[in-house]
Amino acid sequence: MEKAFQGRREDQRLVTGKGVYAADRYLDGETHGCFLRSDRAHAEILSIDLEAALAAPGVLAILTGKDTKAAGFGSPSPLAAYPGRGGVKIKAPRRQVLAEDRVRYVGQEVAFVVAETREQALEAAELIVVDYRDLPAMVDAEAAMSPDAVRLYPDFESNLCFDYEYGNEAAAEAAMAAAAHVTRLTLDVPRLVANPMEPKSGTVCYDPASGTYDLYVPTQGMTLMRESLSSGTGVPETAIRVHAQDVGGGFGVRTEGYSEYCTLMLAARTVGRPVKWSGTRSETFVSDHHGRAAKLFGELALDEAGNFTGLRVRWIVHGGGYLSQAGPLINTLPPGSHAVNLYRIPTVYGRHQLVLTNTTPTTAYRGAGRPNVSYLIERLVEEAARETGRDRVELRRRNLIPKEAFPHKIATGAEYDSGDPEGLLDIALAQSKWNEFSDRRARSRDAGMLRGIACSLFVEPSGGGRTPLEEGAIKFGESGSPRIFSTSGPSGQGHETAYPEIVARVFGVDPLTIENRSSDPDGPLLKGDGTIGSRSTMSQGNALFVAARELVKKGKDLAARHLEADAHDIDFLDGEYAVRGTDVSVALYELARRYPGELDTVAGMPSHRTFPSGAHVAEVEIDPETGIVTVVDYVAVDDCGVALNHTLVDGQVHGGIMQGLGQVLGEACLYDAESGQLMTGSFMDYVMPRADALSSLRLFDHSTPSPNNPLGVKGVGEAGTTGAVPTIANAVIDALRPLGIHALDLPYSPVRVWNAIEGHKRKG
Numbered sequence: 001m002e003k004a005f006q007g008r009r010e011d012q013r014l015v016t017g018k019g020v021y022a023a024d025r026y027l028d029g030e031t032h033g034c035f036l037r038s039d040r041a042h043a044e045i046l047s048i049d050l051e052a053a054l055a056a057p058g059v060l061a062i063l064t065g066k067d068t069k070a071a072g073f074g075s076p077s078p079l080a081a082y083p084g085r086g087g088v089k090i091k092a093p094r095r096q097v098l099a100e101d102r103v104r105y106v107g108q109e110v111a112f113v114v115a116e117t118r119e120q121a122l123e124a125a126e127l128i129v130v131d132y133r134d135l136p137a138m139v140d141a142e143a144a145m146s147p148d149a150v151r152l153y154p155d156f157e158s159n160l161c162f163d164y165e166y167g168n169e170a171a172a173e174a175a176m177a178a179a180a181h182v183t184r185l186t187l188d189v190p191r192l193v194a195n196p197m198e199p200k201s202g203t204v205c206y207d208p209a210s211g212t213y214d215l216y217v218p219t220q221g222m223t224l225m226r227e228s229l230s231s232g233t234g235v236p237e238t239a240i241r242v243h244a245q246d247v248g249g250g251f252g253v254r255t256e257g258y259s260e261y262c263t264l265m266l267a268a269r270t271v272g273r274p275v276k277w278s279g280t281r282s283e284t285f286v287s288d289h290h291g292r293a294a295k296l297f298g299e300l301a302l303d304e305a306g307n308f309t310g311l312r313v314r315w316i317v318h319g320g321g322y323l324s325q326a327g328p329l330i331n332t333l334p335p336g337s338h339a340v341n342l343y344r345i346p347t348v349y350g351r352h353q354l355v356l357t358n359t360t361p362t363t364a365y366r367g368a369g370r371p372n373v374s375y376l377i378e379r380l381v382e383e384a385a386r387e388t389g390r391d392r393v394e395l396r397r398r399n400l401i402p403k404e405a406f407p408h409k410i411a412t413g414a415e416y417d418s419g420d421p422e423g424l425l426d427i428a429l430a431q432s433k434w435n436e437f438s439d440r441r442a443r444s445r446d447a448g449m450l451r452g453i454a455c456s457l458f459v460e461p462s463g464g465g466r467t468p469l470e471e472g473a474i475k476f477g478e479s480g481s482p483r484i485f486s487t488s489g490p491s492g493q494g495h496e497t498a499y500p501e502i503v504a505r506v507f508g509v510d511p512l513t514i515e516n517r518s519s520d521p522d523g524p525l526l527k528g529d530g531t532i533g534s535r536s537t538m539s540q541g542n543a544l545f546v547a548a549r550e551l552v553k554k555g556k557d558l559a560a561r562h563l564e565a566d567a568h569d570i571d572f573l574d575g576e577y578a579v580r581g582t583d584v585s586v587a588l589y590e591l592a593r594r595y596p597g598e599l600d601t602v603a604g605m606p607s608h609r610t611f612p613s614g615a616h617v618a619e620v621e622i623d624p625e626t627g628i629v630t631v632v633d634y635v636a637v638d639d640c641g642v643a644l645n646h647t648l649v650d651g652q653v654h655g656g657i658m659q660g661l662g663q664v665l666g667e668a669c670l671y672d673a674e675s676g677q678l679m680t681g682s683f684m685d686y687v688m689p690r691a692d693a694l695s696s697l698r699l700f701d702h703s704t705p706s707p708n709n710p711l712g713v714k715g716v717g718e719a720g721t722t723g724a725v726p727t728i729a730n731a732v733i734d735a736l737r738p739l740g741i742h743a744l745d746l747p748y749s750p751v752r753v754w755n756a757i758e759g760h761k762r763k764g
Contacts, residue, residue, distance in 0.1 A: 008497045021218065022198065027205055034115075037106075038105070038107060038108040045065075045100070049131075058117055063266060063270065071233075076256065097263055106286055106360075112267060114271055114275055135150065139673055142295065145159060152358065160353055172348065174310075176301050181388055183380050185296075191292055194290075194366070195249075195688065196249030199284045201218065202276070203215075203274055215229070218248065220491055253365065281682070285682065287360065290365070299312040315352040321358055327364070348410075348412055371721050374456065375729060378458070393455060406704070418639075419611065424457065427637045428615035432635040449621050453619045455617045458613060461609055462609065462715025462718070463610050472540055479593070482514050484514060487529065509589075537711070538641075542710055542713070555591055572588075629750070632695050638653060639704055640701075640719065641703055657721070660723070665693060666687030744756055
């Protein structure tokens with residue numbers, strides 16, 4: 001009988017130091033590489049002198065932009081292939097794998113040294129002399145849109161590379177004009193560094209006989225990496241074998257075939273030996289694609305009764321010096337699918353402008369645009385309540401989509417599959433003891449502290465993907481125990497626990513008898529995407545569920561043959577096939593041993609989308625003498641569909657909330673406006689969230705099963721961040737409102753909060 005595993009089965013290996021990450025791979029005869037990176041944001045490359053470096057001890061080769069260009073290497077194409085405003089498509093500059101004629105951000109790869117040891121490669125890289133001619137740097141997206149701004153690409157008409165719109169512009173304008181009240185806000189969303197625990201690293205081995213490359217790199221899914229690297233190098237996907245056992249965090253920045261990996265492929269082919277590069281934390285800061293980096297403008301129209309009648313939004317987004325694959329997509333198309341949040345808003349118009357700047361490219365980061373959507377609309381609702389003198393909870397309740405309206409199609413055409421917004425709100429208010437907050441605020445005031453509370457709702461798209469079909473496979477080894485294969489790669493989600501449990505429920509066996517082999521290049525060649533968009537269980541999990549059911553059905557015919565009975569007389573229960581009314585039976589695993597390969601199954605299902613939702617309440621306390629904000633209580637009520645493993649669900653929500661807290665209370669990646677130098681390039685300058693910033697965290701489940709997949713699941717990996725950003729932000733503003741402070745730019749760092757409070761004192 002299937003037994004639910006308590007906790008995560010992979011944790012014992014990971015916490016005892018037995019995990020195998022990219023830098024833990026050692027290949028016979030491996031060499032070592034080091035990148036020389038640009039130390040300036042915008043400059044022409046006049047010359048590169050390699051003479052001294054080539055003569056250094058142990059150096060085997062040095063690659064520059066001339067080499068990668070001669071090899072035909074370039075950039076993977078952005079995923080935003082759809083038209084924008086006026087039917088104009090995205091203008092995507094060609095990405096230089098190693099800089100050829102210009103550098104366009106600090107940290108861009110200029111040269112790559114291959115030597116016998118890492119130390120020799122590092123020392124040789126320091127001997128390379130690059131002669132630059134500096135150009136003006138553009139690090140502000142709004143300024144870069146100016147007609148007289150320096151163009152990053154002289155052959156482009158401007159630095160605006162994509163202008164995307166959705167909804168009805170004329171109807172939104174009419175709604176604003178006819179409204180009894182319009183609330184308007186401008187919000188700055190800082191650039192963030194994902195900072196996975198494992199820095200970007202890799203080892204590549206090239207086999208000239210077969211023309212194949214074996215890459216040992218951190219990835220969120222082998223199909224994503226194969227496609228991206230193939231697009232950037234021209235090497236067929238079938239010749240790229242991606243290995244990744246353990247990945248120390250992904251958060252969206254471990255999906256793409258970075259320039260470093262393309263360079264490693266060429267280097268391995270050039271020297272004829274494996275080439276290893278172990279990235280540093282400093283390289284993570286400057287070369288991992290960044291997240292967020294947008295300016296948001298919003299207008300919310302209300303009638304006399306407080307009904308929302310229209311929404312108009314505009315985003316100005318940093319694309320960076322080049323475009324990542326996912327960045328243009330997540331900042332344009334998905335936001336329109338949930339722009340109205342959980343509210344009934346009949347008219348919507350959105351315009352999102354993507355701008356090239358002399359900064360590190362941006363991409364999907366936990367939430368992938370969703371936190372921007374929820375942050376903007378929930379701040380609008382909060383301010384609309386204040387401006388119109390309405391209760392903020394009742395204003396939300398008045399405009400919520402009712403449970404009976406699901407599935408619900410919103411003004412932009414997206415259809416929410418299921419949900420109960422009012423039920424989420426009721427639980428969140430009850431569990432946070434919302435009605436007793438005034439007493440808690442009074443006690444904080446008596447102690448000289450400021451206290452605030454806020455409730456935010458959210459809905460987000462999850463699932464879908466680039467491939468119309470998601471496949472999973474189950475194969476039996478010689479022992480008869482099954483191995484399951486999928487295209488997704490774990491980076492902390494618990495796939496090793498979740499996927500075997502899904503298959504075990506169908507088989508009626510102990511999940512510990514099932515081995516998970518995610519992103520295994522020696523497994524079946526499967527269709528599907530990786531671990532992105534909160535889709536793993538919904539997509540790969542459902543594919544494995546379908547495969548398991550098909551296997552059981554296939555096994556029934558095999559058991560009938562083996563037991564010499566009619567298939568209609570065979571029952572399957574708890575891992576065994578039995579002839580009805582007799583004691584004659586055979587175990588599933590025994591059949592697999594006796595008939596090798598006959599039960600192996602590959603199955604697929606369409607890539608569906610779902611819309612998880614939630615209601616979160618945050619309560620904060622601020623010390624006005626220091627500006628320090630402490631989240632003293634946090635309640636999260638989430639609808640992630642059917643929760644198959646609460647340990648994994650809670651872990652994902654915990655992590656997401658902490659990342660949202662980090663964004664609100666401290667994280668910000670800053671560039672010097674004139675030089676384009678990164679000023680927050682280490683943990684000495686870049687604030688990371690700590691456990692003591694969140695005193696109490698309580699999670700509750702209020703799920704409505706999704707009708708869009710057999711398991712009834714929805715995504716959960718990004719819900720915490722999507723809910724936490726607006727909730728904590730609104731709670732901080734609520735704490736500051738008694739001082740007359742109704743707006744403050746993120747992040748709410750101690751110095752920024754303290755300055756706002758001191759500014760109020762001076763005005764008083």
